[in-house]
Structures are given as C-alpha cells and as structure tokens.
Amino acid sequence: MVFNSIEFAIFLPIVFLLYWFVFNRSLKLQNLFIVIVSYIFYGWWDWRYLCLIAFTSFCSWGSGLIIQNNRRNIKKAKAVSAVNIVLNLAILGVFKYYNFFITSFANVFLGGKTDGLLLNIILPVGISFYTFQALSYSIDVYRGKIEPTRDVVEFFAFVSFFPQLVAGPIERATNLLPQFQRKRVFDYSQATDGCRQILWGLFKKMVVADNCAVFVDEVFSTYQAQTGSNLMLAAILFSFQIYGDFSGYSDIAIGTSKLFGIKLMRNFNVPYFSRDIAEFWRRWHISLTTWFRDYIYIPLGGSRCSKAKIVRNTFIIFLVSGLWHGANWTFLAWGGYHAVLFLPLILSGKNRKYIDVVASGRFLPGIREVIRIFVTFMLVLFGWILFRSESIGQAWEYVCRMWQWETLEASFRLFSQAGVGRRTFYVFIMLLTEWVNREKEHGLKIPNNMPWYLRYVLYLVIAASIVFWSGTNQSFIYFQF
Secondary structure (H helix, E strand, O other), X not given: OOOOOHHHHHHHHHHHHHHHHOOOOOHHHHHHHHHHHHHHHHHHHHHHHHHHHHHHHHHHHHHHHHHHHOOXXXXXXXXXXXXXXXXXXXXXXXXXXXXXXXXXHHHHHOOOOOOOOOOOOOOOOOHHHHHHHHHHHHHHXXXXXXXXXXXXXXXXXXXXXXXXXXXXXXXXXXXXXXHHOOOOOOOHHHHHHHHHHHHHHHHHHHHHHHHXXXXXXXXXXXXXXXXXXXXXXXXXXXXXXXXXXXXXXXXXXXXXXXXXOXXXXXXXXXHHHOOOHHHHHHHOOHHHHHHHHHHHHOOOOOOOOOHHHHHHHHHHHHHXXXXXXXXXXXXXXXXXXXXXXXXXXXXXXXXXXXXXXXXXXXXXXXXXXXXXXXXXXXXXXXXXXHHHOOOHHHHHHHHHHHOOOOOHHHHHHHHHOOOHHXXXXXXXXXXXXXXXXXXXXXXXXXXXXXXXXXXXXHHHHHHHHHHHHOOOOOOOHHHHO
8 A cells, every 4th residue: 555545545534533533542452553554554565474574573572572681691682682683684685685696696606597596576565664663673672772662562563653664764662662652642733734744745756756757767768769968857857756756755654643643753854955965864864874873883983983994884884775775786886876975074074064954044045055055966866877777887878878968959859848847847846845944844834824725725736736747656666675
C-alpha cells in the first residue's frame, strides 16, 4: 500500500476513526491496533515478508532484555548485542547484497559465470529502514541510553509504525518508543498541521516528482541519442524528482503520524538551499545521516583523531551510505564522490561553517550566498547522475555527452517539448514555497495570522493541482532501498 493510492485514501480515515474512538480506552489496546494495521499496511505489498519484520523485531526486543539482565556480565552483554547486529545485518545482506557480491566475484574470478550461485529472491520493501531502526534500539540499550521495554506489543509498534515503516524517517528508540509508552491525547492543532504537511508531501510527490520522472526516464533510457541540453535538463529534473519524491514521502509520513499523536523527526530541511556539501548532508535524509554519524562515524573516532583517521572515517561513512542505498557500484562511487567533496571541509575545520538557514531573517540571499548555493547544487547534481545511472560507464558517458551543446535556439525549443516548461514551473512553485517557509517545519506551515478564507483557497488550489496536474503514477524511489 502506498500513500498516493486509493487504497490508502480509504485505509487512513478508517484507521484514524478506530484509533481515536474505539481503541483509545486502553494504551495497550491502542498499541496493539497500531501493530495490526501496520502489518496490514505492509502485508498489502507482500504478506510473505511479514514474518521477516516480525523476526527482526523479536530478535532486537529479546536482545535488549538479555543485555539488561546481564549488565554486570559485560562480555555476555556485548556478545548478545553483537549477535543481534550480525543476525540482522546478515538478513539484510542476503536479501539486498548477496547477488551483487556473487556477481562481482564471478566477474573477477569465474569469467562472469554465476550458474547456480544466484538467489531468486525479491528485495523486501523498506528492509533497510526497519532493520536500522531495530538495530538502533539494541545498540542504545547496550550503551545504556535507554531502558529496554518488556512490553513486546509497544516494541513491535515502534518498529512497524506504518507511516514511516517502508521509507523512514529512521527513528531512534529514544524518541519514538517512549511515545508508545504513554497515553496519547488528540491534539486538533497538531492534526490540522499534519493534514497540511500531508497535502504538501502529495504535491511534491505527485505533481513535481512524478511529472519530472516522465522526462527523466525517457532521457536516461536513450541518453546516447539525446542532445547535450536534454541531458543537462534531465539531470537537473532528476535532482528535483528525487527530492520531491523522497522528501514528499517524509512529509506524508510525518504528517500522518501527527494525526495519531506521534511526532517523528524531520528528515529533510531545504537541502538545495545549502551553501556547501557539509551543510547539504546536514539537511538531506537527516535520519540516515545522523544514524551513520552516531553508530559508525563517532565510534570510529569521528573527527577527534589524526587526519589520516579522519580521512579513513569519512570514506567509510560515505561508502557505507552509498552501499546502503543499493547493491551497485554506482552507489559506492556516489558515496566516494561525496567523501572527496566533504574531506576538504572537515580537514580544514569548515564543515560546520553554515549552521543557520541561509538568509535568516531576510527574504533575499546575498550574491555570495546565491553563488555558493548554485555551486553546491551543481556538485550534488553530478553525484545524482552517478546515482541514477545503471553503471559507472553509463554515468561517465552521460556526463561527457552532456557538454555537446547545440544551438541556443534548439535549447529554447526544449521548453515546448514533452511539457518541459510545465515541469519546470512545478519545480519553481515547490522551490518558491519552500524558500518562503525555509525557517519553518515544512513548506505548508501557515502563519497563524493568515485569514481562514485565504488558507482554504490555498488548500483548494494545491488539492486541485494534485488532481489535475499529477504526472504518471510512479512508485516511490526509496522503496527499492
């Protein structure tokens, strides 16, 4: 079941009404209801993989209790934590990386022959997300940052909470689990803000991302026959497609959670208004970036060690991030590319130069800020070409062909072809809206002093654009991760 489907449009209000008016008498009953509807939500895709998420949940829950009961036996607690981590990563590895590594090994040592070695399995939707969420719990219990729960229902609700189950945000137990341990009270203002955030997320996904996808898919699939301006435009539109798609999902997930009295962490914070690569990574997929920082980068020594180790740690964190996104050398190259961009900033101590939002307190940015934003965006764009390509060779050829420009007149004709001008307009509306609200929680955060009739006109315009301007229905990009 996906957010932009008729099934979800029926599912959500039914769950909402039952949650608040039928199952609100008991916290345990409400949590059990969350588990049931979350498993229905996930099982709608393929019910066979419900046992996988249940097994992951049970192992992490059980390991937390064993670790707690062996606080004085440090070796045993450490062993249990390690076994749980290895077991969960092994499951993830088999489903997501086994065929990739076997194929790579065969290409090097077996002449490309993989007869009888590959597994005919489907990658379960969201396995990387819920595996990392479950792991964070057991690691935090081992570190003593959180007390383990003995209530298996509330823990299963924490792992499987349906709004963020298949594409995040990847929540920490320290934030989300306590919310299933206390009584939740309906908050009208929070719920209405959640509805606005859902509406904005649907706009970014269905109007911006899905419209961009049509042009991007055509160009990338026939890149050898495309003009340089087409290739450049497709790369630009893919940058906004993946942002509209993934941040749109996060907005819907966070907004939906608000309807149930649950607050999720922010996952995107206007990343394309960043002034350097370090700021971009503080604003892009925040839940994953901070997960790698807290559970891999800092334990390795972070940036408080020798420069050689800083270089090592930086490459490790970005290469692992690339591999997390998919079993392909392009993702590893994408991670390595960003590591190279990030290194000069962290080695010079300038990686935290831009902490505040650009042009804070002002409507327009300065010239230098505009230049920095543009340069950062272009650096990110070249990385997205690697990310989108099927092979490193294709990415290289794509970039080389991108500079084969035709006449200026031919470039202008692009805007009358394949609805490029219309798609660019949708992107402009998204960027303008998020620029105006860049210091707020999301793009449709309405000021309290706005007259009610203007608010509803705005809602109707956005809803109408979703109905009449939506592109061809596309699955969420991050479902494959």
